[in-house]
Each structure stands twice: as C-alpha cells, then as structure tokens.
Amino acid sequence: MSLLKGVFGGQGDALLTNLRKIIRSGLSSTVGFPLDEIVIDYRGTAKDLIFDDDFIDRLLKTQKDDSSCFSILALLFPDLDFTQSLDIDHLHPSASFRKKRLDLHVGFGNPGGRPFYENIENWNGIANLHLLNSSKNKSKQDEPLNQWLAKQNGTKEEDLLIPTGTDLSFGAFESFIDSRAAFLKQMLGSLVGKNDADGP
Template sequence: MRKPIFERTEDEIVSLLHYSYGEAYTYSVLAFLYPTLDFRNKFHQDHIFPKKMFTKKRLSKAGISEEDAEFFMDNFNSLANLQLLEGVPNQEKSGKDFDAWLTEKYPSAAERKDYMAKHYIPDVDLSFAHFREFIGKRENMLVKAFKELLN
C-alpha cells in the first residue's frame, strides 16, 4: 500500500472547508482541487449559486423559510459554494440560476455529467430551494477529493 504524501487528520482536511470567498487562501485551496487546469488562463472564484440571490428580500420571495434563510446567508460565500471558472464562462453565468445556466451551457446529459464531475457538483436537485442539501453533499465530496489528492 502506498504511503500518503502528507499525513493529515480528518479535522485538518475538514478545516479547508472554512475558507470563504475573498479570503487570502481560498483561491489556492480551490486551485488544489483542479490539478489539471491550465493556470496560464485567468480563473475566477465563482459562486455556484449566484451571490445576488442571497438577500433577505430574494430569499423571502423565493419562499425560503427564516431558518433556511439564515443557513443560506451563512453559507453562500463558503468554499462549498465556490468553483474556479475561466473569465468568459464566469461572465456568461453571472447572476443566472445555476440549474438553468448548467442546462443552457451543457445541453446534453453527458456534458452536464462531465461538468459536474470536474467541479465536484453533487447529483442533487440544483434548484435554489435545495441549497442546504447541495452544500451538505458538496462538502462531503470536497472532503473526499482533498483526501484523495493528499494521498
């Protein structure tokens, strides 16, 4: 059996999820998840579920309960809602509902499946109302990915 390159505890790996949009090391942590990207291109930290959706007014209009709204507001900038996208796709996606953008940009099921695998997007209902489930499943996927990349 191959010995891990870095010995990391579960807590250390889970702590990587605590990085948020705009913090000093968030881009580096995200870049670690994409070892095959050509970083000669410019990549942006992209909110998977667009940050413009996360206002009290928009959450209320979307029918999000007060309890869920608090969770949404606490987690929209979290690593679990971020991905790296090249500049042009990020601008095309800007402010669009993620599930609508994904279907528009990748019309075939195979293309969507490839995109979701590359970006660690869980196979869950990707509508805004299911943000809580998305975050939980994506955190699990990211922890698993970090473990695999570190070993």
C-alpha cells in the same frame, strides 16, 4: 500540503535547513521522498503537516476573499488551463443570498431553513465555489445554478465537482452544500494523504 498549512510563513530558513537534512538522509532510502519522516518530525509543532477531519472541515469553510482560497480550488481543479484568466465564482450566485432576494424566496426546503442560507460560511465558502474561465464567468452573471448548467454544452455536474444526482435548485441549497462538502472533503483527504494523530 505546505501551502494549505502555511508552513513557510515565518522562520523559513530554519525550517528549510531541517527539511534539507531529512530529505538528504532519505535519498539513500529505497522508499523515495521521505514524506512520512517529515510529517513525524514536525508533529506537534507550529509547522505540523497533520491533515485530520477537523482541519479539512476548516479548509472547506475558507471564504472567497481568503488568500488561501485560490490554492485550495487549484488543488481541486488540477486539469484547468492555468495560463488562462480564472475567476473564483459562486456556484449558487451570491446575489441569491441578499436579504431582498431571500425575502422573495418561498419555502426553504432544508432543516436549517432561512438561517442556513443567511450564514456566509455556507454560501461564500469552498463548498459553493469553483474556478471558472473569466469570459465564461462574465456570461454566468447571477443566473441560478440549475438554469446556467443546463445551457452549458459539454459541462456536467462532475466537471464542477458536484456529485451526480445532487439537486441543484436553490430550494435544496442545504443538501447541495452537505453533498458537495462531503465530496470535496474526500477529495482533499486523498490529495493530502489524510492522517490522524497516530501518524501519517
């Protein structure tokens, strides 16, 4: 939660002093770690830990080269071996969204049409990204997602956090993004204990 919110960016000493005070007072409690008290104490400040729908939606728009991208993906893929070299990679390859490739594409089977494909927030954001072992990533190259996944032994859609039954064809890219974003939003919400303005 702290990493995603960037609460330790500045004024770390003052923040830690106050957190230590809250944690020490919570140690005598039978409830355990006083997360709710911390969330309440920092509500309305620049260091708040409120995770509402709007904030999670913004997290899902995080771009591949953003410094927080790896942290978000690491949260979503906790079972990966982080001792290996891992790459942030596009599920639908970025090369597919270049103008020349889009000019060759016949039919955009989504309500948003071609502009949806051209919008970098859609193809370069968390909903189209995953973490992949470096050697596997090199072998993937610019291969279309549905073709690449069909050749992967033991790798299923759910391993890539793609809801079962999602259309993986390039022509269904908008519905793919909508479906995966909704799934990731639910996951992130449960990981950070999604809350709203009324409390944790």
